[in-house]
Amino acid sequence: MQSPTRTRAGASLLAAGAAAAALLAGMLSPGVSHAASQENCRPDGLYATPGVDVPYCSVYDTEGREKMGADHQRRVIGYFTGWRTGKNGQPAYLASDIPWDKVTHINYAFGHIDSSHKLSVGADGEKNAATGMTWPGVTGAEMDPALPYKGHFNLLNKFKKQHPDVKTLISVGGWAETGGYFDDNGVRVNSGGFYSMATNADGSVNQAGINTFADSAVAFIKKYGFNGVDIDYEYPTSMKDAGHPADFPVSNARRGGLNKGYAALMKTLREKLDRAGAADGKHYMLTVAAPSSGYLLRGMETFQVQKYLDYVNIMSYDLHGAWNEYVGPNASLFDDGKDAELASANVYGSAQYGGIGYLNTDWAYHYFRGSMPAGRINIGLPYYTRGHKNVQGGTDGLWGKAAAASCPAGSGLTKCGDGAVGIDNLWHDKDDNGKESPAGSNPMWHAKNLEKGIVGDYVTQYGFPADTRLTGTYVRKYDSTLVAPWLWNSEKKVFLSTEDEQSVAAKADYVVDRGIGGTMVWELAGDYDWNAAKGQYEIGDTLTTSMYEKFKSAAPYGAKKSNSPLPTDAVDIAVDFTEFKLGDSNYPITPKLKITNNTSATLPGGTEFQFDYATAAPANASDQSGFGTKVIKSDHTGGNTGGLKGDFHRVSLKLPAWQSLAPGGTVELSFNYYLPVSTPSNWTVNIAGTAYALAGDLGRGTKLVEPGSGSSPSPSPSEPGTPGACTAPAWNATSEYGGGVTVSHASHQWKSKWWTKGEEPGRTGEWGVWQDLGAC
Structure with missing residues (x-):
């Protein structure tokens, strides 16, 4: 299945005014009603599909804030991965291990896009972790016999019955499966994934592929009981060589059109989910995992998809790592003006940059805050480490350098950092030849054991001898400006960037103080608890519990885009x-x-x-x-x-x-x-x-309103064409049209690309439902 951490790497009316207000804003068209009660629950800035009475109040209150339970004022979103099954001899993390009373949302990682552009988790069968696997004898992992499928999906739904306020979303993509997928034998198929599904080879939008995927996503969440879809597309940016190196032959050729395809994908998903939700009487959610790096975001134009999203999860981690030689925190909250990578690019010395360092969580949050209410943004926290070895300079390794003599095979890099290995790299990736990729990647429970000088009894499950001994001492360091802890082994010159109670509490306070929607965690299986009987740290929920305790009595999150009153x-x-x-x-x-x-x-x-x-x-x-x-x-x-x-x-x-x-x-x-x-x-x-x-x-x-009138505008009548020239039936705002239907409107003929109702031809834009066939 996917590798444990590289899958994420590098990387918010009055009834009489509601219909009129939505009309030219692109939400409604003439002759289509929209219930004021539902509009009152719509989050500020969220796009509403034309002609659809979206049941927002099933998820949001009348202030447009998400309803998550009395003790959940902010989100705690945990990614739950499909590959920690315990079947390979390593510690399992099953749905029964999730702290269900401490989280608000669970994102299942990952679904993928198959070769026919459909959402999939592979073929059904007893080896399929999502839909077929079972865990006989494991307490809490007993299947719900009322469900027609087994595996993780069965258990997620079993526990959701006990915790009905928790929502689940299927997350699609990830680092390893954005441009391909793993087949049933664990071999990666370089199918093109998101890149070819949403964007054609010439850079144009692949609307047919998008429609296929979106239709399959709607069917998927209905079949398996999910509350929505989370898109983890890494990355629809025009920056060359961004994302998984195996994808470069497909992605680099499409760079000029990736963002347009991404926007068309999000709009189509939003509209199809809204239509399905209206039919089912519940609002289906659409979210994304978004990059936090100023470099990647520079190639994503102005991130114009945010209006389609219930919220955005910022991947505010992987800000420093072994892909280059600069040694720094994985996920610092703030900049300290000393970031060695930024200093090397003269960011601090450039008047044009204003001395602003852009490799930190606070910068990424403010980037998205420019276009979204604080409450529709969640900051990301890593429950894993990143690190280097042979670090030279810096202060206890921080802002030092660790250049590698050569880069790992398949990394796509010609110059990279000297990543930590061995006992300092427990959750490491492997290349296509099964060789360890140096990254300093460890679950936080293992890092805590290193800090305490403990060799956990689990090391044999990761290929280490039972008599393994640690070299040197791992001393915890903390920078209060960055809000970043790390472990420094001066004998080995090893730097491991960590998270712990102090940093997580500070980030939770930051979320509360700024009215942010909450936090997102990659991934739940990295959290820790102390096992006194064994004298070691193991998988637990210490950090997640810390956030829950901070959030449960917090004030409601910020639900408005503007900090100042705007005209009504x-x-x-x-x-x-x-x-x-x-x-x-x-x-x-x-x-x-x-x-x-x-x-x-x-x-x-x-x-x-x-x-x-x-x-x-x-x-x-x-x-x-x-x-x-x-x-x-x-x-x-x-x-x-x-x-x-x-x-x-x-x-x-x-x-x-x-x-x-x-x-x-x-x-x-x-x-x-x-x-x-x-x-x-x-x-x-x-x-x-x-x-x-x-x-x-x-x-x-x-x-x-019309300027100066103080009243809502009246719909403009359709312009008549030359008598007898427009042979197709006239478009009607109250009629439903399937895909491939031709109508006439405003002296042009138009062909529908998919089902539509109430969307006026000529007003849906280049990527909208109506294709202009020319004047008539």
Whole structure:
């Protein structure tokens, strides 16, 4: 099955206004009703599928916050892996081992995309851990005979009956199965996975593949009792050689189109899950595991998929490791201004970067906070170590260097770090030849034993002799600025980055203090407890319990995108960031910002727009197009040692005095910035002295109006074509259309790509349901 840690590596209306407010925001179309009660539960900024009465209130309360049980004010999401079965002689971690009363969500890792683009966990059979395996004689692992399948899925559903507030999601992909999958014999099939399912070889969107996958995902979660789908696509970025090296022949050739395919995939999944949820009377969730590295995010444009997600899980770990020589924490909370990798790239010395270090959890959180409520973001914690050997320099190894003489076979690297091995690498990967990959990867329970000088009795299960002795002393170190512990063995020059009660408590406090949705853990089997009878640490739930205790009486999480009140009247003016340069050509980052006036009013020259972007980038955004783009307010300035102090920079730009914007008209400007940002949000536009929100922000409590009218717009009648020219039946907002149906509308003929109702042709965009067949 997948390797234990490389699978994750490297890497938030009034009833009368609801329908009108959603109309031009892309949520509804004329003639389709949407129950106000359900809209009142929709999280701020979450896209609602047109024509579908999504049952948000089955999952969310009337503030748009997730309902998780009285003692769960914040999420504790644990990844539960399918391969720790105990069948290979190593310690098992089964559903019965999960601390069900301490977690809120369980993500099963992993499902994969098979060669026909469908979601799969392999063929059924007694060796299939997900659906067929059993554990006779293991207390708690008795199968529920009421279910038609066995394996982990049976046990997950058995325990969910006892803990109905806990939700389960099927996680698809991971490091090893993003671009392929493991067959029933454990051999990796390089099928293309996400890369070929969502993106064609020429970089165009593979909508047929996406539809196949999304339909299979809906069927899968219904069959096996999951509450939703978690996408772990590593990575839809334009940065070359990102992801698993075995995928490079497929992924690198598609780099220019991966982000478009990712966006189309998320939109399609959201809509198909919403339709299925409406039919079943329950909201199905869609989440992602997202990278935290500024390098990878630079190639993901402005992460415009967040509107389709219930929440995002930030993989805020694997920030330092043996893929390079720079020795540092796996998952520090903050920057300390001394990160050796960033210093080597002159990040701290560059005025354009603003001295902001971007390899830490706080930076990643603020990146996503720029476009999402705090409560729709979860920070990631690793229950495993990463580390180097033969470390030179630094302070007790921290920020030292450990260069390897050669790189592991199949790593795709020509220069890498000297990763820890042997007893310091218990959870290591193996290459295709079964050889150990140096990484310093260990479950936290093993790291605790190393810290105490204990050789656990489990070492024989990992190939070590029973009389194994440790060399040197593993001394725990802690940096309070970074919020990062590590073990330092001065005799072996071994550095192992760890997590423990102190760092996890500090991260939990950070979550509570900032209104963040919660935490995500990779993976539950790395947690520890002390076994006094044996005198050693073993698999347990100490760290998970610590978070639960911190969260159970916390205030409700932050449910709004903006920290300041926004207008309740919204207008339909679209803003899109396009034409991103690819890969290493995208510095500085200079996309086009396109503004389209979809109202019936002409915007005069001098019309002012304002928006927020995250303090994860410095306050130096500008334009080259005469719009006078400037930062007018900042919640943070300067470097970010010890954390960013606030969330947003507020930006102003104005239409040039000589340029009005007529109804249907578009203007573009070249927008410049230097560190990646997620989609700017909290937009306002001032028209004739009145400030309006923009419908595309999908804000709760807003209604759509025409500028100056204070009233909702009326649907525009369809434009008649030349008599007799449009032979297809006229589109009707209340009719249902299957895939492949041709209609006429607005003097054009349109063909539906999949089932639709209420989505107006010409308004669904390039990747939407209606294909324009031309004028008629």
